Amino acid sequence: MRNFLWLLLLSWVLTGCQQGPSPASSTAVAQPAGPALAFQMQEGRIHSNFYRRGPVAAHLLLTEGSQPRFIAAFPAGNSGMGLWFDTPTTVNWQWQGDLEPLAVEEPGQRYYGVQGKVIVTGGELILNKVLLGSIRILRDYQQTGRVPPQVDDATLSRGPDSLSWSRKRLDGQAGYRLTLELDSGSIVQDPQSGAVRLRPVDQSLVMTIRVLNSEPPLTPLDNPLNAGLPVPDTRLEQSLAFLTYEEKWLAGSWRFLTYFGRDSLLSLRLLMPVLTDEAIESALGSVFERMSAQGRVAHEEDIGEFALLRRLQQGQVQNDSPLYDYAMRDDDLLLLPVLAEYLLDERVDRQRRQAFLQRQRSDGKRYGQMLAANIDYLLSVTRPFYEEPRFANLIGVGEDHYAGNWRDSEEGLDGARFPYDVNMVLAPAALRAAEKLYQSGLLQEPRQSSQQIAELADMARHWQRHVAPLFAVQIEPEQANEAIRSYSAKMGVPGRTTDSPVEFSALALDKKGIPVPVVHSDTGFDLLFGHPDEQRLRQILGNLKADFPLGLYTPVGMLVANPVFASEATRHRFGPGNYHGTVVWNWQQAMVISGIDRQLQRTDLSASTLVLLEQAKDKLWQAVSATQSLKTSELWSWSYDSDRFHMQPFGQRHGDITESNPVQLWSTVFLAIQP
Numbered sequence: 001m002r003n004f005l006w007l008l009l010l011s012w013v014l015t016g017c018q019q020g021p022s023p024a025s026s027t028a029v030a031q032p033a034g035p036a037l038a039f040q041m042q043e044g045r046i047h048s049n050f051y052r053r054g055p056v057a058a059h060l061l062l063t064e065g066s067q068p069r070f071i072a073a074f075p076a077g078n079s080g081m082g083l084w085f086d087t088p089t090t091v092n093w094q095w096q097g098d099l100e101p102l103a104v105e106e107p108g109q110r111y112y113g114v115q116g117k118v119i120v121t122g123g124e125l126i127l128n129k130v131l132l133g134s135i136r137i138l139r140d141y142q143q144t145g146r147v148p149p150q151v152d153d154a155t156l157s158r159g160p161d162s163l164s165w166s167r168k169r170l171d172g173q174a175g176y177r178l179t180l181e182l183d184s185g186s187i188v189q190d191p192q193s194g195a196v197r198l199r200p201v202d203q204s205l206v207m208t209i210r211v212l213n214s215e216p217p218l219t220p221l222d223n224p225l226n227a228g229l230p231v232p233d234t235r236l237e238q239s240l241a242f243l244t245y246e247e248k249w250l251a252g253s254w255r256f257l258t259y260f261g262r263d264s265l266l267s268l269r270l271l272m273p274v275l276t277d278e279a280i281e282s283a284l285g286s287v288f289e290r291m292s293a294q295g296r297v298a299h300e301e302d303i304g305e306f307a308l309l310r311r312l313q314q315g316q317v318q319n320d321s322p323l324y325d326y327a328m329r330d331d332d333l334l335l336l337p338v339l340a341e342y343l344l345d346e347r348v349d350r351q352r353r354q355a356f357l358q359r360q361r362s363d364g365k366r367y368g369q370m371l372a373a374n375i376d377y378l379l380s381v382t383r384p385f386y387e388e389p390r391f392a393n394l395i396g397v398g399e400d401h402y403a404g405n406w407r408d409s410e411e412g413l414d415g416a417r418f419p420y421d422v423n424m425v426l427a428p429a430a431l432r433a434a435e436k437l438y439q440s441g442l443l444q445e446p447r448q449s450s451q452q453i454a455e456l457a458d459m460a461r462h463w464q465r466h467v468a469p470l471f472a473v474q475i476e477p478e479q480a481n482e483a484i485r486s487y488s489a490k491m492g493v494p495g496r497t498t499d500s501p502v503e504f505s506a507l508a509l510d511k512k513g514i515p516v517p518v519v520h521s522d523t524g525f526d527l528l529f530g531h532p533d534e535q536r537l538r539q540i541l542g543n544l545k546a547d548f549p550l551g552l553y554t555p556v557g558m559l560v561a562n563p564v565f566a567s568e569a570t571r572h573r574f575g576p577g578n579y580h581g582t583v584v585w586n587w588q589q590a591m592v593i594s595g596i597d598r599q600l601q602r603t604d605l606s607a608s609t610l611v612l613l614e615q616a617k618d619k620l621w622q623a624v625s626a627t628q629s630l631k632t633s634e635l636w637s638w639s640y641d642s643d644r645f646h647m648q649p650f651g652q653r654h655g656d657i658t659e660s661n662p663v664q665l666w667s668t669v670f671l672a673i674q675p
Contacts, residue, residue, distance in 0.1 A: 034220060038098040039238045041662055043633060044649030048662045050242050050253075051099040051114050055217035057242070058114045059253045060209070061662070062093035068125060070209065072178070073135055073254035075245065076112070077215025077304030080135040080254065081165075081178045082142075089123035102212060109175065113212030117183075120198075120205040127196040130154050132167050132176035134306040139255050143658060148309060154178075163187060163196065169215075170308040171318055179210040215304055218245040224279035230674050239632045240271075240668040244279070248286040252634055252661035261287055261297045261331040262406055263665050266587065269338045269528070270594055270669035280342055281356055287335060288359075288367045290324055295373030297331035298324035329395050329404040329419070332381075333426035335374055336433035337529050343442060353442055372445050375434050382427050386459045389466035391513035394418045395427060405522075407507075407560075409657070411573040412580035414516045414566075416508035424467050424505065425525040431460035468536070471505040473517050475565055480550075487564040487571065488549050491582075493640045495549050502550070504543045507561065518574060519543055519562040521552055521588045527595020534609050537599065544592060545616045548582070556638050556647045557584030557623045558592065576637045576648075577655040585635045587666035589624055590673050593617055597673075621675050634664040 037052040047062045057076065063069040068085040096117040104111040131138055133151045141147050154165040154176075164179040180198075184206035188197045198205055221244040225237065243250040249267065251260040268275070268283045290298035302310050302323040310323055326332075343353045357368035384393040396417045397404035403412055405419040413419060435456035437443045475483070481497040488495025505523065506515030523540040526532050532540065548554050549564045559582045563574040574581040596617045600610065627647055630636045637648045637656065651659025 034222070036101075037220075037238060037241050039235075040095060040098070041235070041632070043630060043660070043662045044652045046649070046652070046662060047093055047095055049095050049099050049116055050238070050663075051101060052220060052242055053101055054220070055110075056101040056103070056112045056114065057218065057220070058099065058211065059242070059257075059663075060099065060114065060116060060211070061254055062095070062118065064091055064093045066090050068093070068120075071138065071254050072114075072209075072211040073257050074113075074211075074213055074215065075250055075257055076213060076217045077174065078135045078258040078306065079133060079174075079176065079213050079215050079304055080138050080257075081176060081211055082129070082131045082138045083127065083178075083180075084129040086126040086128050087123050088126075091120055091122035091125065094119045094121075102210060104212060109214040111175070111177065111212040111214045112217055113177075113210065115208055115210040117206070117208050120200065120207070121203055123203070124200060125198040125205070127163075127198070130156075130165055130178075132165060132178060133169070134304055134309070135254065135257055136302070136306040137309075148313070150312060151305065151309060158187070158189075161187065169305045169320075170312065171320060173320070174214045174216075174304070176214075177210075177212040179208075181208045181210070183207060218247050220244075221246050221279060221282060224275055224282075225671065226274050226276055229274055229671060233671060235632060236668045236671050239663040240665070240671065242663065243665045243668070244282075246282055249283050249665055252664035252667075255659070255661050258303060259286060259290065259298070259301050261290070261299050262328065262334060265297075265331070265334040265338045266406075266591070267666040267669055269334075269341060270587070270590055270666070271672045272341060274672040277348065277352065284339060284342070284356075285359065285367075288370050289361050290322075291370045291374070292324070292326055293373065295332075295370060295375070295377040296326045297335050297374070298326060299328040299331050300325045327398060327401055327404070328408070329397065329422050330406065330426055332374065332377060333395075333422065333430040335371075336378065336430040336437070337426070339371070340433035340436055344436060344440060357442065368443070368445060371437075371443065375443075378427075378430050378434065382431060382459055382463065385466070386462050389462070391418065391470050391509055394423045394467070394470070394509070407580040409579040411578050411657075413508045414510075414518065414570050414573060416510045416516045418509040418513075419522075420471055420505055420507055420520065421522040421525045424464070424471060425522075425530050428460040428463040428467075429525075429529040431456050431463065435460070464530075468505070470509060470513065471515055473502075473504050473506050473515050473565070475502045475517075477501060480565065483565050484549055490571070491549065491640070493549060493645075496547055498550060502565070503539055516570070517563075517565045518570065519552060519564065521558060521560045521585075521592065524588055524592040524595055527599055528591050529595075531602075534605060537605070537609060538612060541612050541616045545619050553619065553623070554584075554638060554645050555623055555626060556645045557586070557627050557636070558589050558620060559583065560585050560588050575655075576639075577653065578657055579635070583635050583637045583650060584627070586624075586627075586631060586633065587664070587669055589620060590666075590669045593620055593624070594669075594673050624670070625675075631670065632663045632667050634661040634667065636660065 034054050040049050045065045049060045059073045061071040068091050070083040073080040099114040099116045102113045132154045154167045157164045162181040166177045168175045184201050186199045224244050248259040249264045250257050251263040264283050307320050307323050359367050381395050402410050405422050438448050438453045480502045484495040504519050507518040507520045508516045543551050545553050552559045561574045563571040576582045596613050600613050635650050637650045639646045639648050
């Protein structure tokens with residue numbers, strides 16, 4: 001049923017549950033406007049079902065195998081529900097059609113949700129864990145197995161053929177409900193252990209799953225794409241639509257279903273050619289709204305129940321206003337280059353540009369004021385290295401943090417302090433963008449003299465010139481070939497040796513300024529935001545298109561890291577089961593291709609370098625074209641057998657450190673990038 005399904009609570013009351021609503025208070029609510037978005041996808045053992053219409057938006061996942069799992073994720077409040085099961089065998093899940101929307105109204109709250117029918121085959125399900133609340137809690141439980149006791153209190157109500165759980169948010173201002181209703185099979189509870197078992201009939205369970213929550217819903221962003229895409233892609237368009245709202249863009253589902261500054265800005269930059277002005281300004285507005293008074297860009301937000309829990313744990317007054325994280329270093333430097341790309345585009349008339357900067361945040365501060373604060377912050381972090389160019393004056397990860405850029409896992413920078421992309425590319429790119437915005441006359445505050453504006457350009461050149469040598473790594477052929485032979489044998493892949501020295505830029509510098517000798521894809525930032533000289537450009541292209549394990553290229557995608565020349569300990573931290581290891585992130589491929597297109601517009605490059613750019617682009621497109629089955633995924637890994645590389649969904653093999661989202665915002669950017 002594709003029409004909006006309105007439930008009276010009498011048909012779904014959580015019998016006997018004090019947290020449940022009263023049937024007498026239940027009323028139907030008006031049908032919301034807008035078309036329905038409903039689609040499904042499968043990634044390895046994970047079956048996803050998505051629905052969005054008006055205030056209803058949900059992503060339901062079924063994980064099959066020997067550790068079955070059900071997850072419901074809502075953009076509203078970054079909230080969700082999870083059921084984890086044990087099974088004596090291996091079970092398979094199958095959705096029976098698209099999800100149907102639900103709505104329930106009671107005094108003071110409206111619940112929105114979905115329902116879907118599922119067939120389970122292969123054996124019984126033994127209930128292990130139930131969680132209702134914040135996605136952050138579900139995510140942490142999946143990773144660590146731990147749950148704060150304050151939110152581990154779902155109430156169970158059992159019917160003859162149903163199980164229903166509910167709980168109120170910590171402040172009672174919202175609630176969460178989950179019901180399993182068996183159409184085929186039985187519910188058995190062990191009288192001694194209390195274990196709940198869902199037993200099949202003829203090896204089959206058929207059940208309807210209903211999920212509802214009353215967190216404040218988001219407003220879908222209608223038609224973010226310009227009409228007439230060069231090559232329409234339904235799956236990418238559906239994924240983008242599910243993740244974009246007027247209030248904010250969401251990083252990915254199910255694990256990161258809320259605002260992330262970096263993800264919003266990089267996705268915006270890459271999608272910009274195919275976005276409407278309204279969509280662009282919506283994304284930028286969400287960034288400005290969350291900036292600190294010091295001009296820093298928020299990386300992430302704690303909202304809904306997770307914000308309540310954080311305050312409770314810190315002994316603060318209970319309220320659910322968002323808590324923003326400003327610990328990352330790249331978010332702050334991305335705003336200016338991305339904003340300049342939009343405001344200085346000749347297709348955007350000057351009146352619209354000025355009107356955008358005059359917009360006000362919810363606290364009354366204008367976007368132009370916040371941009372000035374961001375420039376002040378930029379100068380405060382770039383001037384020390386400008387005045388004294390030594391590694392200690394670079395922009396580094398905080399003393400008590402292990403991450404400061406997009407490689408934000410514990411292993412992502414190998415414990416180093418100064419990331420390559422932040423210092424080599426983003427800092428000078430932000431300085432150049434500030435200079436251009438001042439030269440355009442759009443920025444009137446604080447007023448800058450021509451000398452001060454010229455200094456911004458000089459600072460950018462200084463950074464680029466003096467940072468590069470600090471990250472430079474050169475390995476002689478004999479040492480390089482020894483490393484390639486040992487590493488390729490360990491990884492079980494063929495290894496091509498080299499007759500020339502290997503040169504690349506380190507992933508990061510440690511606290512002593514020593515380069516981390518990991519070949520990496522962050523040189524894609526050079527291509528997208530920088531203006532590398534010809535020699536540097538050739539080195540970047542050589543590393544990107546050289547076959548792994550000499551470089552980063554594999555037939556199943558460009559790897560984001562290659563530790564072939566690093567220590568054994570570092571090699572271990574950058575394996576194919578590590579989040580930022582020898583794995584493929586699709587947006588990084590998109591950034592490289594888009595960056596190559598940008599470099600091809602230059603008029604100062606030799607014909608031979610232009611040929612190298614085209615060759616690198618063509619080679620990478622071969623891998624992109626061969627990996628369409630996981631194109632919306634956050635990342636994927638690989639295996640090698642029968643003389644071939646094979647794609648592997650990340651997070652579904654023993655040894656994978658976490659899991660991948662089936663849909664990720666910045667994996668949709670190929671909508672704007674064509675061969």
